[in-house]
Amino acid sequence: xxxxxxxxxxxxxxxxxxxxxxxxxxxxxxxxxxxxxxxxxxxxxxxxxxxxxxxxxxxxxxxxxxxxxxxxxxxxxxxxxxxxxxxxxxxxxxxxxxxxxxxxxxxxxxxxxxxxxxxxxxxxxxxxxxxxxxxxxxxxxxxxxxxxxxxxxxxxxxxxxxxxxxxxxxxxxxxxxxxxxxxxxxxxxxxxxxxxxxxxxxxxxxxxxxxxxxxxxxxxxxxxxxxxxxxxxxxxxxxxxxxxxxxxxxxxxxxxxxxxxxxxxxxxxxxxxxxxxxxxxxxxxxxxxxxxxxxxxxxxxxxxxxxxxxxxxxxxxxxxxxxxxxxxxxxxxxxxxxxxxxxxxxxxxxxxxxxxxxxxxxxxxxxxxxxxxxxxxxxxxxxxxxxxxxxxxxxxxxxxxxxxxxxxxxxxxxxxxxxxxxxxxxxxxxxx
Amino acid sequence: xxxxxxxxxxxxxxxxxxxxxxxxxxxxxxxxxxxxxxxxxxxxxxxxxxxxxxxxxxxxxxxxxxxxxxxxxxxxxxxxxxxxxxxxxxxxxxxxxxxxxxxxxxxxxxxxxxxxxxxxxxxxxxxxxxxxxxxxxxxxxxxxxxxxxxxxxxxxxxxxxxxxxxxxxxxxxxxxxxxxxxxxxxxxxxxxxxxxxxxxxxxxxxxxxxxxxxxxxxxxxxxxxxxxxxxxxxxxxxxxxxxxxxxxxxxxxxxxxxxxxxxxxxxxxxxxxxxxxxxxxxxxxxxxxxxxxxxxxxxxxxxxxxxxxxxxxxxxxxxxxxxxxxxxxxxxxxxxxxxxxxxxxxxxxxxxxxxxxxxxxxxxxxxxxxxxxxxxxxxxxxxxxxxxxxxxxxxxxxxxxxxxxxxxxxxxxxxxxxxxxxxxxxxxxxxxxxxxxxxxxxxxxxxxxxxxxxxxxxxxxxxxxxxxxxxxxxxxxxxxx
Numbered sequence: 078x079x080x081x082x083x084x085x086x087x088x089x090x091x092x093x094x095x096x097x098x099x100x101x102x103x104x105x106x107x108x109x110x111x112x113x114x115x116x117x118x119x120x121x122x123x124x125x126x127x128x129x130x131x132x133x134x135x136x137x138x139x140x141x142x143x144x145x146x147x148x149x150x151x152x153x154x155x156x157x158x159x160x161x162x163x164x165x166x167x168x169x170x171x172x173x174x175x176x177x178x179x180x181x182x183x184x185x186x187x188x189x190x191x192x193x194x195x196x197x198x199x200x201x202x203x204x205x206x207x208x209x210x211x212x213x214x215x216x217x218x219x220x221x222x223x224x225x226x227x228x229x230x231x232x233x234x235x236x237x238x239x240x241x242x243x244x245x246x247x248x249x250x251x252x253x254x255x256x257x258x259x260x261x262x263x264x265x266x267x268x269x270x271x272x273x274x275x276x277x278x279x280x281x282x283x284x285x286x287x288x289x290x291x292x293x294x295x296x297x298x299x300x301x302x303x304x305x306x307x308x309x310x311x312x313x314x315x316x317x318x319x320x321x322x323x324x325x326x327x328x329x330x331x332x333x334x335x336x337x338x339x340x341x342x343x344x345x346x347x348x349x350x351x352x353x354x355x356x357x358x359x360x361x362x363x364x365x366x367x368x369x370x371x372x373x374x375x376x377x378x379x380x381x382x383x384x385x386x387x388x389x390x391x392x393x394x395x396x397x398x399x400x401x402x403x404x405x406x407x408x409x410x411x412x413x414x415x416x417x418x419x420x421x422x423x424x425x426x427x428x429x430x431x432x433x434x435x436x437x438x439x440x441x442x443x444x445x446x447x448x449x450x451x452x453x454x455x456x457x458x459x460x461x462x463x464x465x466x467x468x469x470x471x472x473x474x475x476x477x478x479x480x481x482x483x484x485x486x487x488x489x490x491x492x493x494x495x496x497x498x499x500x501x502x503x504x505x506x507x508x509x
Numbered sequence: 510x511x512x513x514x515x516x517x518x519x520x521x522x523x524x525x526x527x528x529x530x531x532x533x534x535x536x537x538x539x540x541x542x543x544x545x546x547x548x549x550x551x552x553x554x555x556x557x558x559x560x561x562x563x564x565x566x567x568x569x570x571x572x573x574x575x576x577x578x579x580x581x582x583x584x585x586x587x588x589x590x591x592x593x594x595x596x597x598x599x600x601x602x603x604x605x606x607x608x609x610x611x612x613x614x615x616x617x618x619x620x621x622x623x624x625x626x627x628x629x630x631x632x633x634x635x636x637x638x639x640x641x642x643x644x645x646x647x648x649x650x651x652x653x654x655x656x657x658x659x660x661x662x663x664x665x666x667x668x669x670x671x672x673x674x675x676x677x678x679x680x681x682x683x684x685x686x687x688x689x690x691x692x693x694x695x696x697x698x699x700x701x702x703x704x705x706x707x708x709x710x711x712x713x714x715x716x717x718x719x720x721x722x723x724x725x726x727x728x729x730x731x732x733x734x735x736x737x738x739x740x741x742x743x744x745x746x747x748x749x750x751x752x753x754x755x756x757x758x759x760x761x762x763x764x765x766x767x768x769x770x771x772x773x774x775x776x777x778x779x780x781x782x783x784x785x786x787x788x789x790x791x792x793x794x795x796x797x798x799x800x801x802x803x804x805x806x807x808x809x810x811x812x813x814x815x816x817x818x819x820x821x822x823x824x825x826x827x828x829x830x831x832x833x834x835x836x837x838x839x840x841x842x843x844x845x846x847x848x849x850x851x852x853x854x855x856x857x858x859x860x861x862x863x864x865x866x867x868x869x870x871x872x873x874x875x876x877x878x879x880x881x882x883x884x885x886x887x888x889x890x891x892x893x894x895x896x897x898x899x900x901x902x903x904x905x906x907x908x909x910x911x912x913x914x915x916x917x918x919x920x921x922x923x924x925x926x927x928x929x930x931x932x933x934x935x936x937x938x939x940x941x942x943x944x945x946x947x948x949x950x951x952x953x954x955x956x957x958x959x960x961x962x963x964x965x966x967x968x969x970x971x972x973x974x975x976x977x978x979x980x981x982x983x984x985x986x987x988x989x990x
Contacts, residue, residue, distance in 0.1 A: 081634060082583075110557060111685060115585065117585075124920055129554060131972055133551065133554075161972055161974070162970075172620075173650050202582065
């Protein structure tokens with residue numbers, strides 16, 4: 078795990094409470110100290126049907142530390158079932174109960190006959206960050222809620238991509254991925270976001286395959302589901318942004334799912350024509366912008382860093398300076414993730430640094446010659462270094478401040494146009 | 510010898526966190542000693558004291574914050590960054606800086622073998638990277654339970670470190686009252702910076718203690734008011750510095766903008782450095798602003814001047830208040846807020862002729878009793894919920910009481926279609942005579958177009974079972990009276 082963190086880019090495993098919250102009508106019950114919900118809540122759009130202040134919490138005190146908090150946990154779960162109107166209750170354990178050794182599993186077992194399912198996930202902050210916590214929650218759902226299905230629904234595809242709330246475009250991205258998959262004639266199944274919820278969770282075992290769009294987060298879940306539910310998976314590492322990657326994505330998924338090639342190519346032709354209609358109209362702007370260098374840096378988790386790098390190189394014709402992957406990618410995944418960054422058009426390879434320390438990242442950015450005003454896409458922390466380096470700055474990764482993202486997205490053809498809009502809306506502030 | 514205060518607010522006698530009552534009953538029960546410590550068998554998430562320790566010190570110049578904690582304990586930094594940068598922008602700082610926040614990132618190994626080496630590394634890096642004057646080391650639940658002795662580690666590090674390294678004991682599980690974190694910060698400031706050293710007094714210098722939640726506009730208003738008394742302000746600790754903190758013992762007197770901020774510290778300053786202080790109310794609304802102003806004036810012997818100023822301010826303000834009153838009088842109000850703000854807001858609504866029907870606030874103690882005694886003389890029959898948030902109790906009460914206006918954390922009342930106004934505005938004015946006008950107009954504007962909240966309530970449902978609204982809101986408070 079990462080060393081000390083300066084300018085932190087993620088939260089702890091318990092932040093997977095947001096993964097739970099992203100499943101409609103699923104609520105986390107926190108078995109933790111008093112401040113965890115509050116501390117881990119800072120992402121935009123978290124005041125939905127449930128919000129961190131609504132989450133039941135045992136708020137462990139000094140006495141519980143000494144005598145254990147299981148009694149308090151039991152009463153908190155029991156009353157949650159009485160008071161809160163939810164479809165799924167997910168107990169998440171924080172640092173304290175895991176250090177003092179509360180037997181959460183046993184308490185949760187006691188609710189196996191409850192009217193609504195109660196499950197638990199181990200999400201102590203010292204065990205990992207929220208990318209790992211997200212995987213823990215999905216694993217818990219697979220382990221404790223799902224059974225192998227006798228039926229396979231043809232063309233039904235489970236889609237896994239963004240980590241909800243940590244990736245602020247998660248909602249829109251999922252919806253656009255859904256639309257793309259539908260275009261291929263497949264039936265998408267997503268458990269996060271509007272109008273999904275437990276009914277979609279229950280559909281998971283019947284899917285023909287799992288589609289994971291992410292460099293590494295979720296791979297463990299895919300393997301678990303392959304093993305337990307016998308669902309094969311297609312791993313597409315790159316979040317498809319813009320025409321080049323989206324067309325490649327459609328071809329890959331189409332081939333895997335057995336969609337006729339002519340059908341896929343017809344879709345791509347139509348979409349690219351539409352996409353380039355817009356690109357052409359604004360090509361003068363892109364070609365004549367003198368206030369932005371060709372070089373860019375993304376500071377983000379592997380998911381967005383890879384997706385955005387590919388888009389800016391392959392579609393927009395920019396050139397990658399060093400890219401910083403800040404999600405504490407496990408050692409075992411780093412080589413594969415690096416290799417994805419080397420697979421760019423015209424033999425271009427992007428250098429990647431797996432670095433969680435913001436201080437070092439900023440020093441490297443300051444030391445690099447971008448041949449003009451740099452373009453930096455990153456977390457809010459980068460606003461400071463952008464100012465120091467005269468860079469154009471777009472806040473795309475956590476923490477996200479000073480911009481509102483409701484249902485917009487960077488995925489797909491339209492998503493690429495949206496990202497261009499955002500970048501040039503920043504660049505254009507320099508025109509005068 | 511007075512017993513050393515631990516910084517845990519509930520360690521003070523007669524302070525209660527869990528209570529459901531009415532204004533009259535609470536006053537009576539407190540007076541007769543009938544209130545007892547209670548607990549909740551079901552509760553929703555709180556705010557922990559580590560957040561408050563961090564918030565209290567965040568904007569100090571040349572400082573680094575090290576959370577000796579697993580990685581989630583600084584999960585709220587994005588909020589902190591925003592606050593700090595906005596504060597700088599309001600103060601005209603051209604190149605806004607980020608706060609320097611490092612987390613030692615305790616992991617599974619450290620939980621078993623201790624996190625000392627990580628803390629040492631974090632301090633070392635803090636020095637190397639930022640050459641700060643101050644390094645604050647904030648304890649966490651995990652560091653506390655695994656038994657890392659941060660005092661001893663810091664003492665050892667200090668010997669070879671030029672920057673002042675200051676441990677703060679703000680382990681979350683130790684207190685349910687997040688304001689304890691303020692006390693923890695001040696205890697450390699006294700112990701590690703001021704060190705009982707007496708320095709030369711500066712006539713007319715006032716320590717004005719203010720938490721992060723006070724906007725710059727409010728700072729300016731408070732400073733303006735005190736300057737009318739020819740007093741100079743040492744505004745602490747928000748956007749101040751080590752030098753300004755070192756000046757604290759030279760002040761003629763102290764006061765605070767918030768009731769639960771530096772109240773214990775001002776006592777310590779009195780005991781250790783003979784600095785008298787005024788601990789009254791939060792200066793929101795005409796009455797409270799008068800009380801607050803008279804309080805500090807009397808400590809420095811300027812009662813007469815204060816009365817003249819108050820009269821002048823009233824002549825200026827009251828006609829304007831009258832015009833707001835015409836828009837607001839007779840409206841029934843439910844208030845939810847922190848200890849200082851909620852009572853201040855309750856007093857404020859009197860300026861506008863509004864009626865209090867419910868009050869939710871985190872603690873009941875002697876200070877609260879004084880406010881409640883006053884409120885009981887104006888408002889005949891209001892409900893009290895002593896709760897740190899607990900929105901499930903709040904919506905149960907709000908749904909039954911059907912107020913016309915809700916003042917405080919707005920999310921849930923808004924979903925019931927009730928017009929809401931936030932009283933905790935960290936970025937705009939609230940305090941003093943001018944803040945009153947801003948706040949009053951804001952409430953009235955909101956009331957005159959309740960459309961957003963009503964539409965919202967028509968399209969969404971709060972996340973509680975219908976049966977919950979039939980229950981007693983205080984059902985899960987166990988023990989007590």
